[in-house]
Amino acid sequence: MTGVPNSLMARPVVRTVARRVALIVLAAALVACSPRQAAQFAPPHPSASIERIYVATELELDDLGRQFGQTRPRGLKYLHVDVSVPPTHRPGNVEWPEGPPDAATDFVMTGSQVYRGADEMLGAMRRRTPGRETLVFVHGYNNTFSDAVYRFAQMRADFGTTGPGLLYAWPSAGDPRGYAYDRDSVLYSRDDFGKVLKSVTARGDDRVFLLAHSMGSQLVMETLRQAALRGDRALLSRINGVVLMSPDIDPDVFRIQAAAIGQLPQPFLIFVSQQDRALSLAGLLSGRKPRLGTIDNPRQLEGVEGVRVIDITALGDGEGLNHSTAVTSPAAIEVLKGMISQLTDGAQDFEDYMVLDADT
Template structure:
């Protein structure tokens, strides 16, 4: 009876996360915006007509991808087609160019760089994501946050299936060594300013990669990061504390973005034995003693994805964070839209 109840909860909450997938590329139109991003992935090639599918590959692949964003784009949304793609109305894939190896990736990152003072954003997607899902989301983030440089997507082999939760957690462990190696290669190639943004189960993957770097004695790669942001992390808080202790000194700033409106993490709690997830913590004591900043986005509208991506899907949150990341001064009453859990960090690190 209990298992049937959990299964029904999963279906009700997550079938809305299923989505159409584009097949092939479309021709660009002048009025649409274009975003370029780089991809490093452990997905195997040639499944379901896609460049990369859900099956696990034993070696990394790399590519440069161009995505078209429609002229009617609404901030925070990913306008997707349920039929034929129309670039005047929908996000659309324009091209995907394979890169030979990690050295070619590093060269493209260097050659595409337009703003020397802007850190490289490395995005690690979450559970139930195809490569197209993650690429469209990163293109939306680049566009809505007005990033000048192409970002880098690390796409681990999620099944892209709402019923693939256990497969995805195994895939996190499968991918952690390669993510750790990628961060090390970025540092070695001269990418001195790197910010890692991880969503949902991707936060678990990032913590495992940082832990592996620490256990291998590569703390310099960790300290070189400009910051880490875990958005709606699907991690057991006890596991997170253990990971943080084994990592040692966390990159700074280290930000955890939460919301009590996250219905996807509600389901994850049921699937993991009714255990609270890090992205829905309510008590500051849960992270007492850790050098982290927790921002609770519960007072913002939920945006798309059932409250699971509020910081990048809520128009109000995006506008606020865009001002914050650009160093625009914020009044105390504006900042009060956030609830800071734990030690207050109104010391200039996050609030200018």
């Protein structure tokens, strides 16, 4: 009996994969055709809390509703946005309006101001929230300006953050079809993000703590790598720690980046989940290569010194494809608040690879 050629045996598998990819692309296209909500102004409510979000961005402030394929803007702009968090807010949630915005039930904007430059904004930020360490948040793929501002406000409210905070809003397409576009935007933004970090740490005793999500982790690592290659150890020495949440980075690339940086800022934490469906799709789009945010074994980062991996798979609640579990799952928020308290108190006894559950 004549054997069946391997090429013919493979065809059903190829067709299955092709169908899955087609369904994924179709789903992404349908999502892209749906209107994205934008932050809206509304009168304040006496029981709501206000989070003032300082922002550095390349986006044109008169055109924040960017569309996939637009020319990337040049030059940094600086502003703040006052975000009202409603008294009915539930941890992990961003309460978008379902009708006319109402500060009693919804996240809304109650004020904003554009600054003439970094110095003016940083002066205003330090007068309002004194402190030498600034939390810098870098959002991920498929984020609009509104998404990023509201998410940072939610995080600050839920984790009780009171010190200086700054959002770096890089020019994501804000469109699920724009994965490759966003990866290029990360490379486009490395120099500008480096300028922001230099501005925030211009005074000798100023420090930053970097918090990045998804593809924003790539931007952070590339910027730190560039600083190391320039020999800018002064900037690297002013970074008090790094947290990468669900990092959308090829683990091999991360190894090369970490090697170039050398001694990594401490603490250096990576939050991973094997149930992160967004990163599973990113792996498919990247040649079926798993992403850093889905690793499940400490051996996968063997030889990289100074990195602690926190596996939060068990804390996922399905929200947002489990791609933001660390800040959207109420269980994860409670566990991580406890860990932050321990780090603040100087605890250093965390394992290099920790698997968390709701009882941790």
